[in-house]
Amino acid sequence: xxxxxxLVFRLxxxxxxxxxxxxxxSFIAAIPLFFDLEKQGFLWSNSxxxxxxxxxxxxxxxxxxxxxxxxxxxxPKSINKRKVYIVLSxxxxxxxxxxxxxxxxxxxxxxxxxxxxNQHIDLVFYFWRLPFLLTAVIIAPIYEExxxxxxxxxxxxxxxxxxxxxxxxxxxxxxxxxxxxxxNCFISFFGGLIAGTLFYKTNNIVYSILFHITWNFTIxxxxxxxIPYF
Numbered sequence: 584x585x586x587x588x589x590l591v592f593r594l595x596x597x598x599x600x601x602x603x604x605x606x607x608x609s610f611i612a613a614i615p616l617f618f619d620l621e622k623q624g625f626l627w628s629n630s631x632x633x634x635x636x637x638x639x640x641x642x643x644x645x646x647x648x649x650x651x652x653x654x655x656x657x658x659p660k661s662i663n664k665r666k667v668y669i670v671l672s673x674x675x676x677x678x679x680x681x682x683x684x685x686x687x688x689x690x691x692x693x694x695x696x697x698x699x700x701n702q703h704i705d706l707v708f709y710f711w712r713l714p715f716l717l718t719a720v721i722i723a724p725i726y727e728e729x730x731x732x733x734x735x736x737x738x739x740x741x742x743x744x745x746x747x748x749x750x751x752x753x754x755x756x757x758x759x760x761x762x763x764x765x766x767n768c769f770i771s772f773f774g775g776l777i778a779g780t781l782f783y784k785t786n787n788i789v790y791s792i793l794f795h796i797t798w799n800f801t802i803x804x805x806x807x808x809x810i811p812y813f
Contacts, residue, residue: 598735605640606762609633612636613632634722637723645726648734669790672797675794677797679774679794683802716803724796724798725796727795728792731759736749778791
């Protein structure tokens with residue numbers, strides 16, 4: 584078996600372990616919720632448990648990255664146009680969200696839209712949602728980019744051409760969102776392509792993280808139209 588095939592197999596197994604650990608941590612963090620019967624307390628507990636489990640995933644991912652042989656990582660390029668890449672990362676995040684209806688319309692050519700009435704949800708921003716929002720917008724994008732771009736993509740770039748590497752890392756990134764929904768899985772693949780391209784062009788994880796944060800922030804903010812209150 585060639586070295587390249589072994590690498591692909593190893594990265595697939597590592598991704599499955601990454602997903603399994605994430606699910607296990609989320610389940611353990613949710614156990615105390617079964618003992619919280621008061622509705623408002625449950626909502627806060629649920630949101631905080633979600634935040635705690637993702638913080639733990641972030642810590643484990645950082646430890647994993649540090650334990651990985653540093654020689655395997657491509658050193659960041661010296662980028663003279665940092666401000667340009669910052670603007671592009673944010674711009675791509677917003678444009679990507681605006682393009683989602685078009686992307687999903689292609690998906691619905693092949694599968695049935697099982698929830699057409701909930702494509703746009705008008706939610707009230709209760710303050711108990713804040714830990715969940717911070718997690719989805721900041722914490723999760725950071726550890727996902729560290730794992731799928733800083734680790735998976737970099738490993739692939741050492742052994743494969745950029746196109747294959749970005750496509751493969753995007754497929755693994757997409758698979759990690761399969762449990763959420765087919766829609767989420769489909770969208771994540773294209774988001775992974777953009778994040779992977781940004782990382783490849785800059786060799787700097789900051790820009791793909793910034794894109795991912797903007798992407799998640801734009802999606803979540805588009806759901807809220809009511810002034811926050813307790």
